[in-house]
Every structure is written in C-alpha cells, then in structure tokens.
Amino acid sequence: MADVPFGFSSGEDPDRDNRGSNDPESGAGSNPFGAFGIGGDFGMAELGQIFTKLGEMFGGVGSAMASGKASGPVNYDLARQVASNSIGFVAPIPEKTTSAISDAVHLAETWLDGATAIPAGTTRAVGWTPSDWVDNTLQVWKRLCDPMAQQISSVWVASLPEEAKDMAGPLLTMMSQMGGIAFGSQLGQALARLSREVLTSTDIGLPLGPKGVAAILPEAVESFAKGLEQPRSEILTFLAAREAAHHRLFSHVPWLASQLLGAVEAYAMGMKIDMSGIEELARDFNPATLADPTAMEQLLSQGVFEPKATPAQTQALERLETLLALIEGWVQTVVTEALGDRIPGTAALTETLRRRRASGGPAEQTFATLVGLELRPRKLREAGVLWERLTLAAGMDARDGVWQHPDLLPGADDLDDPAGFIDRVIGGDTSGIDDVIAQLEQEVEEDGDRPDDPGSSDN
Template sequence: MQVIDWDLAVATGVRLVRPGPQVSREEARQAVAELRRLSRDAEEHVRDFTRIDSAPPEPATIVDRPGWIRANVDGFRTVLEPLTQRMSTTMPAIISTVGSRITGIEVGAVLAFLASRVLGQYELFLPPDPSGATPVGRLTLVAPNIVHAERELGVNPRDFRLWVCLHEETHRVQFTGVPWLREYVRSQVTEFLLASEMSLTTLLERLRAASDAVAGAFRGGDVNLLEAIQTPEQKAVLDRVTAVMTLVEGHGDYVMDAVGPSVIPSVAEIRAKFQRRREGGSWMDQLIRRLLGIELKMKQYAEGSRFVRTVVEEAGMDAFNRVWTSPETLPNREEIANPRAWMERVLGGGSAS
C-alpha cells in the first residue's frame, strides 16, 4: 500500500516544471563538459582550503530540470521509507489510496517549483545500487538553472560555474571526509519522521495548523508549513537538524567566498548580484518560499557562514575543524548565533592554528 504515489509525483513535476533557457545543442554540450571539469577543479581547491581529507571525487552528475525531479523523488522515497512503512500499516485503505494520489500531486508540484531554482546539490539519500551497496552520495548540478542564473545576473559564465561548484563540492568533502556525518543526519531525519503522530484526529489538527500557516504567510508571517505541522517531540529533533544543516550550508558559503578571490576573478561581483537575486522575486515567489521554508534556508547560509568565519578568524582553520570530531562537538542553534559560546565549550576558548 503506497502512502505517496511516487510515479504520479514524477509525472506531475515533469508536466508542471517550466522549460529551461533556450540553448543550442553545442552550447548545452559545452556547458555540461565545463561543469564536469570545473567540479573536479573545485575539489582540489576545497580540500586544500578546508584541510578535510575526503574521498576521491567522482564526476559530477549533470541533469536537466526533469532529471532533477526524478533524482529527488528517488531520494524522497529512500529517506521517507521508515515513515511510509509505518503509515501503510496504520492508515485505513481508502484514506491511503486517495491520500497517496493527493500527496503525489503535492510532492510533484513542490518539486516543479524547486526544479527551476536549484543550481546543484550533494544528494545524501540514494537508493542502493544493483549490487546492494549503499552509495555515499552524489554531486548533482542542474545545468539549465546554472545557465539561466548566469545569464540573468550578467556574470562571467566560467567564473559563476566554478563558484557554484565550490559550494557543492564543499558538501561532498564534508560528507565523505567526516565519516559519521551522513549517518548522523540520516538518523535525525528518521527520528523526526517517526515522531509523527498518526491518529486521524492529530492529522486533522495538523491540517488546520497548515491552513493557519498559509494564511499567516499571506499576511507576511515567517511560519512555514514544516514548523506548523510538527509535534513537540519533532521540534527538538528539528532544532538539531537545523543546527547541523546551518553549519554545513554556511560552511559551503564561507568556502566558496574564501577560495573565490584566488581562482575566480569576478567573485565579488557574483556574490553581490547573487545575494540580490536571493532576496528578490515576485510576491508570489516570496510567499511560496516562506511556506516551503526556503526563507529559513537563506538565513541558514548567512548565519552558518558567520559562525564559520568568526571561529576561523579567531581560532584558525584547524580549531574550527574540531567541529567535525563527533556529534557532541557540533554547535547547537544557540551556539550558531553565538560562536564564542561554542569555542568556549569545545575549544576551551580556542587558540589560533
């Protein structure tokens, strides 16, 4: 019994997603080849700067918008499996049958919205390969979105592509160079999902909370759908997930800008224009971003980058890398906002390296 109709999610997303920018076949071929090459170049820059000994890089996977949707449905199926298995045994058949189609359409619509905006990602949750092995992750770049963004911003294509690769390659270095990090994130996500309350009464209450969140977003509020429907038990887990994702996203932003000046001549121009692009958009675009929590993600980039920059400047890169020692050395949400509290707890005040 399916809780989410994944095939319908893919079909809906592919049908709704907007087409990418108009490029010739040769332009597309050149963009794909350059992104693959620059992703390899970025690995050496990131490894040398971060001093994290990561796994040897594999070629980046370059996809179009429908390809990104299909890949993320595979990822969703993998990460949501514990919850869908539980719900399939507790939900009445008629609710599951109807609900799976509704949620399939909803998931597809969300992915269609995101598929025209995501530049790249390091996919943590992949289905097992045919040999039965569990893949560590996959660096994926969305070529049409990168080309669209560089044209919209009016920036140097090679510089922009390398800048994007630096951020995404930092995530690959993090999750392959810190052996426990991927499993920690996976276990926290699973704990968050299984903390859901599955009674019909509770689900109706969550739907009312979601409706309130939508109304609040129209009024300019900051509550997103995820925050609206979580249980008290989930909030504690979400705080831990938010803290670690703020760290890894901020670390990616810090590295891309710190490495940038030595290898990307126009990095200052790119950052300034890209930041304005992040903050812009139509009112409807901003509304959807609030509902989906994308505004929260934007804050994570800034807060996480500020945390990393403060620790590196005051204690040095080697001292900052103590953050990757174990889950206990990760900053919590309060320490993200107050880096010196983390330094006092983990470094004993810290010292320059």
C-alpha cells in the same frame, strides 16, 4: 500564510481567482489535466490521453489490491510519471556543457585543497536535466516524505468510528490506495517545479543525489545568471566549488547525512493532527465516497488535517536549522577562502545565495509544501562568522576537526556566542576538542581492559 505539507490544505487562496490558465504558479488548480502533460486548450482527440492515464492509475490500484501488496503512503511511480509529464521534453545536455562542468568541478577541487583539510569527496561531475534530477533524487524523497504521508493516512482511518469502519470494509484499502495516488500526484507536480529551480544536487542543503556525484543543472544556472553581472564561467566555477565543498562534508563526515535526514524524519513523526476537524467529518462520513475517485480527491483536500506544532517537532526543527546553518556557513567559509582571490565576484555571489536561502526561495517553499518543513538556516550569517573566526583563531585543521563527531559541533547557543565556543576549541576550556577526543580514547582503552579485570563480572 506559511506553506502546509502535501495532503493538507489551508482552505485559503486569495490569488486563485486572479490566476490565468497559463500561469505557471497556478498548478493543477487552473488546469486539472496539467499533470498529464495536456495544456489548457485541448481537443477531443486528447481526451483519450486523459482516460488512458486515469486507467493506468486506477488499474495500478486494482492490481495492488488483488495482489494484496500495499503501495505505501505515497504512490512514487505516479509521482515519477506526473513529474516527467509536467517537465515535458528536455533536450539532452550538450557534450560541451558537460565538459565545462567537469572542468569547473576539477578546478574547484584543486582550489579547495588549499582551503580545507577535508579531502575531495567527488568521484565524477555531471550535468543534469530536470528529469535527471527527479530520477536521481527520488529515492531520498521517499525517505523524506513517507513519515508525513504515513501519519496523514493512518490518522484518517484511526479516527473513523467503528461502525464506519465496519461499513467501509475492504474499501478502506481502496482509501489508502487513493491517498497514495493523491499524495503521489502532488509530489510529482512539486518535484517537477523544484527540478527547474535547484542549481546543484546539494542546493537545498540536503544530500539528495548519489554519493560523490557532483551535479549541476545548466538550465537553472542560466536562469540564475540572468541579471547578474558576473561572467557565466565564474558563476559556474563558484557553484561547482559549493557543490564540491558540500560533497567533501557528506563523503567524509559519515554521520552527517543520517543526522540531517533523521532530523527531517523526527520532525514529520512528531507531528500531531487536530482531530476536531476529522471527528466532524467522520460524523457525516459516507462509505460510498471511497468508491468515487472525484469525491476522494475532494475529501483529501478539505483541510481537515491541520498540523499542530509539538515539543518534539520544535526540538527537531531547531536541530535541523542549526545543522543546516553550520553546513552552509562552513561551505561559505571554505569557498570564499578558495575562490576569493581568484574570482572577483565571489563575495557578491555568496551574498546573493545567502539572501536566496534566508528569504526562503522557491526551492525552500516547494520543500515546505512537500513535507511541511521550511529549510531556512536562519542563523546562516552567524554560522559563517563563527567558522571564519575559528579559522583565524585555531587554524584550518582545528576548524575542520570539529566535524569528527556531532558532539563537537557548535550548538544553537554557540552561534550567538562564538567566542565561548572558540575558547573551548583552542583549549581554554576542559570541554575542548582535545579533551573530548582524549576522553573517548580513554573509554575505549578501559573497555578493552575490562574483560581481564577479576571484578568486572560483578558489574
């Protein structure tokens, strides 16, 4: 069964009874206190920690209500706290490791200069711990998660009968706050898991970190390198080259980040809810539930919020998948060209990462749990082939010039028929790049001449 977004529940978990309390995949279900940094075996003295954390959570709800300030659909302060507690203590990254990362990124940038016309986009290179990753990416996660969480919380209240709303009264605010707490807790746990799996700041294809900061997570890289035959230094340089190549696009293609994040937002906002489950629940709704945190937690996890695919979601998903495939394919092409003769294991590492993305690795599964969206560039291989053939047919400059405007990029159909797209780029079709740019320049000139035209005021 595919993952569903946080706040949803499939109602099925065939492995739940077989999971032990120490199973890292079991999450909060096997140890309800795991989010507070408390293990499955704890003594009475540690109960104080639980009540202290709960007091902080619900104290924050009370303060927000008293001030009249809403915390939003997700309690991100709680998400950060839960993620930090779940990650636990992480030793600082040694200076030697940080220096090695900086050297690898600098070397990769030098080699990439000969493989792409797009200039370097990194301003500095750093090593991140899992906690660093959470702190530096949470701002983008807010933009990704808010649309889905907002729709979940608003549709719940909107579906209640009027008499139930009247009975609930001010407690509806409490319900909203409780929803933010529930979502924040789940988000924090998911981010903690994801922070130990991602290799770089751009590993899932989205610009999650600060612009221009090439970030590599040494702990995850070490886990990734286990079982591979390549030297650690080559693996680090390969990942540094991928990170640097991503930053070249995100830094010098100004519309790219907004297009990616906009597609995710469009997918979330296009979601529709199956109201039958909500209507059934509302018939037996008891307003007293809103004052009981335990009951609220159960209420939010009953699986009544079942998402339904809509045409708007399908369109947004296709746009996102195509764009992710084009980014990954371009990165793969330029990195292979830059490192192919210098690092013998480039092809093997490229294939390992391609399979990791295509099969929906742990990082993609966690993202699907967060926002109900799988980040699988399903046509990654086709995109790689298109960029390779375009490079051979038109050259590096023409290939990279395609990123000048989103209308110049290949579409989903072009990935299946790269020859037709390549013909257009090299001038075999009037819709090639040169013609599009010439048309844009002509329109700009016409706009500039229009005020001097005596007849322009009639238009």
